[in-house]
Amino acid sequence: MLTSKTRVCNLCEATCGLELELSGQDIKSIKADPDDVFSKGAYCPKSQGLKDLYQDPDRLRKPLKKTAQGFQEIPWEQALDEVAERIVKLQSQHGKASIATYTGNPNVHNLGAMLALPMLLRALKSPHRYSATSVDQLPHMLIAHLMFGHSLMLPIADVDRANYMLIIGANPVVSNGSLLTAAGLSSKLKQIQKRGGKVTVIDPRYTETASQATEHHFIKPGKDIYLLAAIVKGLLTSTTHKQAPHIKGLDILMDAFGDYEDPHFEARTGMSPEIVDRIIHDLHFYEGAICYGRMGVSTQEHGSLCQWLINVINFLTGNLDSAGGVMFTDPAIDILNYISRGAHHKKFARRKTRVRGLPSFEGEFPVAALAEEILTSGEGQIKGLISIAGNPALSTPNGEQMRSALDKLDLFVAIDYYITESSAHADYILPPCSPLERSHYDLVFNALAIRNTARFSEATFKKQGKEDFDIILELWKRLDHGSKFQNFKIGAIAQGMIWLGPERILDGMLRRGPHKLTLKRLRENPHGIDLGALTPQLPDKLRTPDKKLDLAPEVLIKQFSQVKAQLQKEPNPTADGFQLIGRRNLRSNNSWMHNCQSLHLKKRDFHVLVNEDDGAALGLSNGQTVRVSGAVGSIEAPVRLTDKIMKGVVSMPHGWGHQExxxxLKQAIAMGGANINQILSDQEVEPVSGNAILNGQRVHVSALELSQP
Ligand code: SF4
Structure with a gap:
């Protein structure tokens, strides 16, 4: 008999509502849920990955222990006991800092992991925390912290009411929005244009989003700071700005831009100054205008300055905290009350990494420093690693160095579905059940969504094994047994949380939230509850100690003065080689998705995109295999010649290159491709936050010498 169940997809940030047609344990189809209050029938092909992951024979079902004969299955109790025992032993021998953690991006899409992880991290008492944040959105979070007082106070583009959208270094038609939870963004961008508005895309590549925009302009990789600064300068001189009581720093900002002149703007960016004038005009002209920049802007040399100036632009045009501009959310669970609650001044650069001196943010160090912290001996050296839903060997720069580092560990524990390029080095792999075997509520992405809604997904299938919540708390219980937290024994608290389970904890959070919901109400509304459009939230929502929005944080003004000091220098027109940029695939997000049969059998988009003029100069032809050499290695991949990428720039997607x-990951290995992180240097980081520079690193491209027959 066929049954139907609704579920919110947790494979990316768009959080589309899905309808699964089931026959017993068999998934007959996964389609969009047209009645979902948020996504209203939007979804994408990646949703089919939920079925693939559930059924994948490569997915681990039991814990593995590495032995002389290779990995062997062991019972859960033995695995958890042994792992905890070895962590305790390592820390007692080498100190608390000898154990590091790496948390991958899937954790943020996982209710149980979000609830349990803080407990484990606290129990370990190690300064060595790393995550995928610092190869991604760290600048967004740091700037939100500095300007608004909380790293998750991210201004969200109100695309449903906007009439102009300037999109820089983002491809929402393919990503479906990032730090902008908005299912079906492609049609929303069309709607902006249909109602007489305009969408302008700035990108070194003519992206899928550019193809649907009103205008597209190329910009040289890593040069967005000069465009944004030119826009800010123009806005500051073309309008007078009143200072509201909850705003500070406008005078400092005006002072910083008073002498800003870029005599080499065109040569530096590849853009004509007339485009800047047009953008400034459009930002003024359209009521409800958004400036939005994402991955391409964050993971470059001046990512933090760029994200700062994007917020400044939205403020100067009157579009910060205003309908049709960028706004703050009011979700059913206010995540700001649960995450990162410590003293504001202690969150950034409180500590520095041992080897390179990179700054901490919210208790984490940039992941670009992880391998060297394992490989460099001395006090505080990392000897053990717990990786939770992460694949740093494939997903962080200088992947080969990371692999060597993982091999050097005395203890490596991976909480992972698969034997990946990283977990293959582990002593233990603790596999959680698949997403369909656990219930789901988006703690984070509701806080980043273009509309306030609340949706709960029941587990589609009965849980086989343990979910991340159970594994993490079981470890916590074993690690901290006997110690106390607020007069309660940790072991008892952990046991209590396990007994409650994520759902009862969620119910408590919903009841305490601003909309006073209950889990029962969400269960009665399987398509979700609409809580309304975003509304102005300032100044009440500000979390800065003085409750003011800071337009000119000191650390940014200082860094900006260094950028200004370089402005008179002429850019080098004959810089060597190419600049490498990443790109997002519609059918891919996390690297494990390459093991999904239904996503990649027909389309494999891992080519090196090269401008056709550059290709002709190098004597390349379409489909030919080329060698791409970067600071730390070389990879080989087929080339695709195109006029859709700027001259001097090449592009490759992330996460490919699974090897026998x-x-x-059998399917992923069969797909082929190359891993971009084998050539990206871990030494290139953004100076303010330490975020990895993944866009704009220099590479060389050459045709492969054919061996003589
Ligand atoms: S866009 Fe994201 S959330 Fe929506 S169906 Fe695709 S993967 Fe799932």
Missing amino acids: GRSK
């Missing part, structure tokens, strides 16, 4: 002998 390095993982057990």
